[in-house]
Amino acid sequence: MAETISTHASHDEHHDPSFIWKYVFSTDHKMIAKQYMFTGMAMGLIGAFMAYAFRMQLAFPGMDVPLFGLVTPAVYNSLVTNHGTIMIFWVAMPVLIAAFGNFLIPLMLGCDDMVFPRLNMLSYWIFLLSAVVLLTSFFVPGGAFGGAWTAYPPLSAKAEYSLTPLGSSIWVVAVGLEFIAFLLGGINFVTTAMNSRAPGMRLYDIPIVVWMIVIASILFMASVGPLLAGAAMLFMDQQVGTAFFDPNKGGDPILWQHLFWFFGHPEVYVVLLPALGITADVICTFSRKKLFAYRTVLMTTFATGVLSFTVWAHHQFVAGIDPRMANIFTITTLLISVPIAELCFVYIATLYGGSISLTTPMLWALSFIATFLIGGVTGIFLGASGADIYMHDTYFVLAHFHYTFYPIAIIGTFAGFTYWFPKMFGKMMDERLGKIHFWGSIIPFNAIFIPLFYLGVAGQHRRIFDFSNYPELATPEMQAIRIFATVSLLVMLAFQFVFFYNCIKSWMSTEKAPDNPWKANTLEWVAPTPPPHGNFKELPTVYRGPYEFSHPDRDEDYWPQNEPA
Amino acid sequence: MRTIANTRSVSGVPTARLAVWWVIASEIVIFGGILMSYLMHRLAHGLWADYASHTTTWVGALNTFVLLTSSLSAVLAHKCAVNGDGPGAAKRLLITSAGGLIFIVVKSFEWTYEISHGYTITTNTFWSFYYTAAGLHALHVIAGVVIMLIVAAAAKKGRDLHRVEIIGIYWHFVDLVWIFLFPLLYIAK
Amino acid sequence: MLIEALVPAASSYAKDIDFVWELVFWFVAFWFILSEGIFFYFIMKFRKKNSPKAEYISGEEKHQKKWITYPHIAVLICDVFIVVAAVKVWYDVKQDMPPTDRTVRVMSSQWAWTFTHPGPDGKLDTADDIIKNDELHVEVDQLYHYELHSRDVLHDFSVPVFRLKQDAIPGRTIMGWFTPTLTGEFDIQCAEICGIGHGLMGARIFIESKEQHESWMAKNNPRGENLLLASNEGR
Amino acid sequence: MKRIGLWQYVLRVLCGTGLALLVFSNTANAEENERGKQLFEMCSQCHGLQGEGMALSLAPSIAGLELWSLEAQLRKFRDGARGVHHEDIAGMRMRPMSMWLKTDEDLVAVANYVASLPAVTSEATIEGGDATKGKALYGLCQSCHGANGEGLQPLNAPKLTNHTDWYLKTQIYNFKTGIRGSNPKDTTGALMRPMAMALANDQAINDVISYIMTLSK
Structure with a gap:
């Protein structure tokens, strides 16, 4: 085989990287993955802090929030807006797609790096720029944008309505930059997966997580265009004075909603799929089972991807679109519940006959299924047009999508992070602390959002900063529920310190992790721990699928992909 | 810097060509978004035919001709590159980028004329679409010209000849977008 | 029943919407409990200490695949029921417009609701219109059309007790209908973010009996408002 | 403000204690x-x-x-x-x-x-007002708002200086048309209504505002 690492070693010699080139301007996919991971987590902390500030306002209206100050209505709006934007675009996307995609794709496909390493670096730097741009909006006159993460015009398009003349434009620019960063990254992922697989790796030998990230990247590429165009149009409306979305001058505010949700709904699957992939890998490894019906999973995922482009208008049932359209979109929306339900059944079926060990990553992966089911089933209420008339834009919606996005962005990330931590950093994590962190996150999470379902059914609407002006919502009982949810949030946030302590402690520990601590099959565990520049001592050849656990012909219960028969 | 990953070609399509197809795929949806929005508005507003009558069809037609011609020389450049004729490819790429420049120059005169006659981007939504769609396309032309000059400079020295094909594919795409824009903005009156 | 325990159902279609909701609820509860039950049962049963060696199941063979194929068809059938119920209610509430000669005009603006009641003559845009900010007065058991406008940005006219929700769009007039069935005083909320005053943009709906409504109209002889119409040319 | 139940109060206190570590900027006092x-x-x-x-x-x-x-x-x-x-x-x-x-x-x-x-003191934005004519018209305002627009609290007349001129214009218009001052709860505003009506037209309003703006300097 021509592809040995010797070519690479000689290549490496003439640039012995200095600190800056190794850690900052790195083109190494693993370093870029870590950069994405830590930037995403830092943004996650900022987003969580925002949640803390506005949840405190909801529980104790008018209170001077410790470490934050007074949450005025304008500040409240900008907090909920940016909490949503950050958590989806600057946490879920970079961590799930970019960080795990960058780290896993070359390793799992058995190659040395991405096909375009410099493009990869550019993608990260544009992403970082976009994050900085977004955060600057908090320090400009008028403050940060406060028109919700959906940014419906005319509110977002005109300064006299939003009262944030600069904040709203900065928001649009940041989101646009972020999309460009992920377009570049996505092209890299897809091309790498199509062209650079290890010799012998057929399409059905690719680990599900790689498939999912690639499909997610394609979904993203296919859906983000209209919104990028829309963002350009919105920016022109704000700054140049065009009238794309201004009804008084012949524009149409509903157009934005179509452009936004044409992207916005597939976006849910863009972040969902990588999390599902991570879960699949973790569940297979820790139940020592082959993934149930690999090909069905793949086909179902494709079907979900295609269907996800046909459901967007269920976000607009009561938005003034032609009411006849709602009937079509009710059908497509309920149809998409079928493949998602099927994926859940597959995961449950995978557990059957397994030999399950409840390690920290496994706990996270299992809780993903358990909680995502709640998010999934509550979506049916909202997809059914008749019921959505009442539920639309209530806290029921809010609780529903937190039950999808929390499993995706938080649980999925922790499952992947704890599972691949040994490979990323070369150290094992502390299991006991990991479990404390797990229970300390998962119980308060449910305690936050189950009450919010109740509040939503009781008719409480979103994005209202203080309910004491609504006599029916200002009852002491409902206020008590709000306080309960907020206290749960505080508990959950407090437990995150356990995680950071665990990370630092494990990272500092002197004990090195073995190359394949979980006895898993996929190629990243073949590489040395942590993988050096160039990843493998000798680039592997693949002989079988990724989930050959407990094969009857073999004594050991795992069978690495690169081991000859 | 080339990685081993970059030299592999499991799908049979060279990596760079594969990537440019994906770039084009994502660009198609961007332009698709604008054009769909334009069409929806156009169908809903009969008035727009009147606004559109102020565009100058023959200028648009001239530009169409220029772009199509430049695409032809991009094809010829590719042919040279396949035969290993770097300087020949560079020459033909220069002709293509000259076509792109002519397109931009014609466009700037056209816009100057229109703006000085009071048809600015804020006049009404038709003109907003006109300037936004054509402006975004013009940005692609400019980017294409710049990249093409870089590729041509390398090709002249016989380096990176595979890039001639890549920039050619991109240029055909830019051309194709104009083929959609021209009838929508100029002809449909 | 489930929703009514929290929010009274005060319109003719509120119970239909609640019915769809509950239909979904029971279907979903069934699937949720079933799958979570099996899920946790498997986790308990196939723990490493109980089953040290895992089975090798590809899931690709027909007799294995049926375990996901059958439930998936069953889900599809449940979906059909839900679609039928949802579309039927949707048609009644949003597509169908039962005729009536009572219309109220709802004008939303940053950050107030302006309700134009037709007054004793039952017609809008006449001298006896009663214009009220943040107060909507309607008579019980009467079919009303509403005419929804917005002055600036998107708003959403949401009356939880009616289970009614509709966005207001500047530049468009959106028509809808409701029939109040309970007397009392309830909340109206704005359900679409409309700027910094969004959270304070509440209004009240007063559903009155025929006598109460008539006396309210008599009391609100719209003097102040109409002086304004007369003096508008001074601008 | 709404009465707070006892156990809710306890929750608040608990919560506050939990946060006590974080609290550096206590503004309670x-x-x-x-x-x-x-x-x-x-x-x-x-x-x-x-x-x-x-x-x-x-x-x-x-x-x-x-x-x-x-x-x-x-x-x-x-x-x-x-x-x-x-x-x-x-x-x-x-x-x-x-x-x-x-x-x-x-x-x-x-x-x-x-x-x-x-x-x-804000810039004048209304054009076409004649301050000399406005001075004559201001005679009526003067009895309550004072010769220099300084206001008179016993008559509930606020000072007129240091206002933005477009605001003054809108308010005079509002008083005139009953947008302001016609609400039965607004007893003091009602006094202003007949005064505003004395300003016959747009020009008169502009004139008097031009004059008032000179008082701010």
């Missing part, structure tokens, strides 16, 4: 002015950081106005005596904001803070 300054963050979104007003958000300058008048107007907004007319676009924006001041203490605190801000 801070000066009233501190509270007013803090609350003013809300107002500054529209009225500007120094209360100088912002035409974009239809918010007039409020800095340095008299305390009594600021307080009275805030109460009117909050209690539904002003800003409830459906044509009062700026008023309908202000009314919800005033409802944010839930207690009288907060209301007074923010009024105090605004009154303490240095008064601003």
